[in-house]
Amino acid sequence: MTASTKARRALITGITGQDGSYLAELLLEKGYEVYGVVRRTSTETIERVNHIRDRIHFVQADLTDQASVIDAISEIRPREIYNLAAQSFVPTSWRQPILTGDVTALGVTRVLEAVRVVDRSIRFYQASSSEMFGMVQTTPQTERTPFYPRSPYGVAKVYGHWITVNYRESYGMFAVSGILFNHESPRRGLEFVTRKITDGVARIKLGLASELRLGNLEAKRDWGFARDYVRAMWMMLQQEAPDDFVVSSGATHSVRQFCEIAFAHAGLDWREHVVTDPAFYRPAEVNELLGDCGKARDRLGWVPEIPFEQLVRLMVDEDLERLESRLASQRRR
Secondary structure, eight states: OOHHHHHTEEEEETTTSHHHHHHHHHHHHTTOEEEEEEOOOSSOOOGGGGGGGGGEEEEEOOTTOHHHHHHHHHHHOOSEEEEOOSOOOHHHHHHSHHHHIIIIIHHHHHHHHHHHHHOTTSEEEEEEEGGGTOSOSSSSBOTTSOOOOOSHHHHHHHHHHHHHHHHHHHHOOOEEEEEEOOEEOTTSOTTSHHHHHHHHHHHHHTTSOSOEEESOTTOEEOOEEHHHHHHHHHHHTTSSSOOOEEEOOSOOEEHHHHHHHHHHHTTOOGGGTEEEOGGGSOSSOOOBOOBOOHHIIIIIOOOOOSOHHHHHHHHHHHHHHHHHHHHHHHHHO
């Protein structure tokens, strides 16, 4: 293997997720040879990367199994590893806290340890999360804001963040964390509130539903577009020295505001359809997150390109198009 070949070889865990699919597209555009980790299952779950599956090399491994991670990295010998795999749905982390810890926390250690054993020159990116700030200590949140997680997911992400710092400082590895605030897209899972809203708007608009049940409408988040945020991931691994960065839009909006924009874009009044349901409240709420991405802007030259309102509208449009296409297909049968 030549140095130039290795320099353009990347391994992505979580490649079948929202971020993994956008990152794979970005790396392919830049001429990378892209490898994606998938778990052995009886059914394929690669719909987000199905359009580029012929350009991706899939390798079987599991972040709960150290040997499989070492084998995958030994076989591929990538220049860069992007660790995006996690049990990433916050509400599920209360129902499955041990699984969340095993994958979202210890899984990071397994990948880092595999890099240490196989090749310490591999550059490693860890997907940290704004959920680590939880009960925020200062606003806006920066790289120096203390963590106070409010969910098993947030706790696991804090562990993953600090073990990345520890391997960087202990072994001189190029290991960085991107503290990404909420980032959404039409590829977001339907269980997440943003996609639940835009899918619900589309269903109501097309007469497939009449109401949308949500939890805390006053929760505020710093929302951006996932495709913008994966660009920051790549930028972090191109620096001369490893460091951690907050990636955010720098603006905060409530779930209520998200609803207002989404319903209005479809010509609907959200107040006629949204029902607040206590069943969707978190046991411990994170009321407001707002990131300061000044360091990423100044050091990386990164700025988000898609503003909040445009993001909401494009998500609604995509869900309307998807459901209209499905209905048209059903009518043709």
